[in-house]
Structure formats: structure tokens, C-alpha cells
Amino acid sequence: MSELFGSVWWLVVTMGLLVTFHEYGHYVIARRFGVKVLRFSVGFGRPLWMCRGRDGTEYAIAAIPLGGYVRMLDEREGDVPAADVDAAFNRKPPLQRMAIAAAGPAFNLVFALAAFWLMFVVGRPDYLPVVAAPTGVAAEAGMLAGDRIVTVNGDPIDSWSKALQKLGESAVGRRDTVVEVVTATGAETRRTLAFSSLGPDVGERQLFDRIGLSLAPRELAPVVGKAERGKPAAAAGLAAGDRILDINGRAVAGFGDIGTLIAEESSKTPQLAIRAQRGAETLSFEVAPTRVTEADGRSRLIIGIAPPDAHDATLRYGPLAAVPRAFAETWDVTASSLNMLKMIVFGQASLENLSGPITIARFANGSAQLGLAWFLQFLAIISLALAIMNLLPIPVLDGGHLLYYLIELIKGSPVSERVQIAGQYVGLMMLAALMGLAFYNDILRLSF
Missing domain, CATH: 2.30.42.10 (PDZ domain)
Incomplete structure (x- = not known):
């Protein structure tokens, strides 16, 4: 039961931090452009706690911690006193409304940068990417026990987790992958892993077994850790x-x-x-x-x-040196996430790769148990995922609103109310389908 409670707790912590930061982006930019904010809510549903600020905004924490919202004064949602008309969201120019809509994902991006920076300053313990006796595709490619992975498709590899990320991404897309290694004897060579040979019957759960790589065991001294x-x-x-x-x-x-x-x-x-x-x-x-x-x-x-700590590739940098590393890591994770999304959309990757709150909760708990640096990395990755998801051009998401405002900017008049209502229904159905599939995948993972 401790794993269950731990997963629930760390899911609440994760979503609380990321949703608060996301909604604060909308809030602060809306206030900057003179829009009156009626409610700032972390979570959906019935408020568990609420107070009213001096500015008249209601600040609430609601029962369902899987999102949040900032409700702004808007003539389309009810009568607005004549004195407050200039503070209504719908009265603001399209560019200002676009900035308000984009601020949430932008703040998620800033959060990810800060989390990666702090992760590098704290130091994330990891292992050198030295492999044990390979099987599967890796063995067929000629990899040997003791090979140290140096690059994957030209991308430098400095840790075991980075090697798994890059190899997993290539395997999901069934792309043959060139791996540069240094052998146990010190020779430099290349191996080509033929992931294109993996059939469509190889699902997410069997993928890494079929890749056939595992971390070489470390010889640990008989010291009490x-x-x-x-x-x-x-x-x-x-x-x-x-x-x-x-x-x-x-x-x-x-x-x-x-x-x-x-x-x-x-x-x-x-x-x-x-x-x-x-x-x-x-x-x-x-x-x-x-x-x-x-x-x-x-x-x-x-x-x-x-046992004593066996990590031999701790990624730690000084505060200044960590800045470019944080930007590089943010770019790398964003590119990998977008690539995965593209592969899912075009059918190159299975829908099994979609995850919901149950999987997120389990990973949140697992990363928290590994220490602060790993939890910071997890927060950064989920924050980037939220930014990307919210920028999708789906009505009801920030990306859908941005699309509406862009059309308004081009044609000189707002999208009709009828189109917006239809878009809301379509967007809600799309989100419901995605969430249903994500929950289904979560439940399947629990059975393995």
C-alpha cells in the first residue's frame, strides 16, 4: 500500500507544481494586459479551499488535481458591468489574447529549464553506458560485453539513461541505428542495430527485451553503504x-x-x-x-x-556551466517528444506509448525514491509534455485558442460563435478519446 499512497502523493505534488506554474503564466500576462481575473483554480471540480484576494480574484484549490484554469471576465460568458468592459478578455486585441493563451505553455518551458538547471547543479547519479553480454538485435549487430556506447546516430552519450532514451526512440520508430562504441580492449568501432527487423507484433512492453542491451554489473567492494x-x-x-x-x-x-x-x-x-x-x-x-x-x-x-553507491557517471556542473546544459537538455527532450508525437500521428509508433495519470503517478513515485535530481528531471519532462500537449491545435486547449486568434488576426474578424461551439464539442470528444486511450494503456501496464 505504501507504493500506492506514494504514487498518489507524488502525483498530487507533480500536478500541483506544474499546473500552478502553467496557470500562473496565463494569470500574470492577463493581469499585465489589464484583464480582470475572476478565479485562479488549481484542480477541477468542487473547491476544497478558496479565498478572495484584494484584487477581487478568487484563489481556489479544487478536488481533482489533474488540471486547472484561470477564468477571466468575458462578455461571451455573461453580463459585464459598463465600468469593467475595458477589462474583459474578449475586448483585448488578438495579439494580446494570443500572448495570454501562449503564456501557460511558455511558463511550463521556463519551469523545465529551471528544473534541468537545478538537476545539473544538484548532480544526477547515473551509470557509464557499458553493456553486459548482449542478446537480440544488439547481439546480431555484433555488440560485445564491455562495449561502452559513445554515440547513438551521432548524438553524444554520457550516461546509461541517455543511451536508453536514444535507443528506445529509434527502436519505437523501427529505424536502423548506428552506435559508436569503445570495446573492452580500447578499440573504437561502429555497430548498426537493425531495428527495422522488429515486426509490428513487438509491443512497448517487449521492446527493450528485443533490443537486448543491459547494464554491465559493477564490482562493488564489501563496504556497508x-x-x-x-x-x-x-x-x-x-x-x-x-x-x-x-x-x-x-x-x-x-x-x-x-x-x-x-x-x-x-x-x-x-x-x-x-x-x-x-x-x-x-x-x-x-x-x-x-x-x-x-x-x-x-x-x-x-x-x-x-551496498555502497555504484554510480560512476554523476552529471554535475557548477551554476554557470549548468545553464547551457539545461538549454541543451530541454532542446533534446523537446525534440524527442515531438518526434515521438509525429511517429504516433503517422502510425510509425504504437498508441501504446500514450500514458495517463496512473503511469505518471508511478513514475513520479519511482523518480522521487531515486532522489531529488531524478525527480527534478521527471518534473522537467512532464512540464515539457504539458507545454507540447497544450499547444496542439485542439479546441479547448491553448493551441486551439491560438488557432482561433490567428484566424481572427488574418481575416480581421473573430471566428463565428457557431464555429467556436462546434469546435468545443469536437475538442472535448478528442480529449475524451485520448484520455480514455491513455487510461486503457495505464490499466494494461498494471497487469504486467
Whole structure:
């Protein structure tokens, strides 16, 4: 249940931040052009909290945290006092209305830049893109264990997550991909991954298995990265930084040996004698392992220690150096998102790639567990996705309003009320269809 509550919590945090920033963009530009704002709401539906500001605007937090809105004074939505006519949204010139409509997505873009910048300043832990023994398409391309991926289709690769992003994008589009690698012997070579050979029957869930690449395991020293409070190791006195030398007299060469020795020695005696080095001292501990049941139903004995940090490609920059990196990352993620959208529209990518709030909630929780830097990256990606989605020329979205105002600017008169009403219905049906498909994909993912 903790994963469920965590997912709900981090979804609320994510949408609360991004929706507030998006709607604040509309609000601040509307106020800048003298439009009277009636309500600023984060969330839809019945308000859970509301207050009225000195400017007369109602500020509300509503029950459904999947969006928000800024309601402005508008003669098309009711009678407007003669004294307030100049403050009505519909009385403003088309360019000003376009600026107000575009401000929400623009603020999402600014948020993404800021989040990426802070991510680089904090430092995002990652792994060097060195692969284990490949299978599938990667093996057919001649890739070998120990190959370090340097570029994918000419794009520099500095981390495992970036390699997965670029390879996944190419595989979804079934595009053959040139990967430059440095082999375990230091030689530079190229491999061509024939993603075009993947049939249409290979869905989203099987894609990375068919690519056939996994991260090479790291050799971890037998050092305690963390001793969990309340678990046997911490209770016995073991602490982070202790280097485990032997268990019941059997030498420990790497962290992976610890679990094996605990299982083997616990069958002989319930109390394990563990020797560890702490600084210049060699200490002895008596530890009684405890049995835990995993999510798959299997049980194992543990003493409650975590390995040391194995990340070897932390992306960290100073405040100034992080600025161009943030712009580059924003551009790269935006280009990848637009490319994915294009592939979906033209049938080159499956509709399975659409995700809804359930998947977003799960990723929000997962990224939050990985630390601040990963959560900031997640926020930036979702913020860019919201900006792109809202700019689509669909009535009821910002992009639909921008299209109306552009037509008005060109023809010199507003789009007729009849056309706008028809557009609203069409837009609502399109959004309902997209949301239904996204929910359907979410539910399918839950079953795997």
C-alpha cells in the first residue's frame, strides 16, 4: 500500500507544481494586459479551499488535481458591468489574447529549464553506458560485453539513461541505428542495430527485451553503504563505511558475496560472527539475520545493509556551466517528444506509448525514491509534455485558442460563435478519446 499512497502523493505534488506554474503564466500576462481575473483554480471540480484576494480574484484549490484554469471576465460568458468592459478578455486585441493563451505553455518551458538547471547543479547519479553480454538485435549487430556506447546516430552519450532514451526512440520508430562504441580492449568501432527487423507484433512492453542491451554489473567492494535502522546489522553496531572482512571466518571478496554467505552460514548457526574494518580498527560483531518475504512470495535472510553507491557517471556542473546544459537538455527532450508525437500521428509508433495519470503517478513515485535530481528531471519532462500537449491545435486547449486568434488576426474578424461551439464539442470528444486511450494503456501496464 505504501507504493500506492506514494504514487498518489507524488502525483498530487507533480500536478500541483506544474499546473500552478502553467496557470500562473496565463494569470500574470492577463493581469499585465489589464484583464480582470475572476478565479485562479488549481484542480477541477468542487473547491476544497478558496479565498478572495484584494484584487477581487478568487484563489481556489479544487478536488481533482489533474488540471486547472484561470477564468477571466468575458462578455461571451455573461453580463459585464459598463465600468469593467475595458477589462474583459474578449475586448483585448488578438495579439494580446494570443500572448495570454501562449503564456501557460511558455511558463511550463521556463519551469523545465529551471528544473534541468537545478538537476545539473544538484548532480544526477547515473551509470557509464557499458553493456553486459548482449542478446537480440544488439547481439546480431555484433555488440560485445564491455562495449561502452559513445554515440547513438551521432548524438553524444554520457550516461546509461541517455543511451536508453536514444535507443528506445529509434527502436519505437523501427529505424536502423548506428552506435559508436569503445570495446573492452580500447578499440573504437561502429555497430548498426537493425531495428527495422522488429515486426509490428513487438509491443512497448517487449521492446527493450528485443533490443537486448543491459547494464554491465559493477564490482562493488564489501563496504556497508547504509545500515538500516531497526535491522540486525545496525542493532549489532555495524555502520555505513564499515568494510566487511569475513563472515564466520569465510573471507568476503565483494558485496555480492555477503548475501550468499549469510544464507549458507545461517543454516549452520543462527548467530553470525562478522569481522569488519572501521578506519584503522578491526571490529567483531554478532549478528542474527532475519527472514523477509519478497513481493514475489520468496523469502530470504538479511541483516539489513545496503551496498555502497555504484554510480560512476554523476552529471554535475557548477551554476554557470549548468545553464547551457539545461538549454541543451530541454532542446533534446523537446525534440524527442515531438518526434515521438509525429511517429504516433503517422502510425510509425504504437498508441501504446500514450500514458495517463496512473503511469505518471508511478513514475513520479519511482523518480522521487531515486532522489531529488531524478525527480527534478521527471518534473522537467512532464512540464515539457504539458507545454507540447497544450499547444496542439485542439479546441479547448491553448493551441486551439491560438488557432482561433490567428484566424481572427488574418481575416480581421473573430471566428463565428457557431464555429467556436462546434469546435468545443469536437475538442472535448478528442480529449475524451485520448484520455480514455491513455487510461486503457495505464490499466494494461498494471497487469504486467
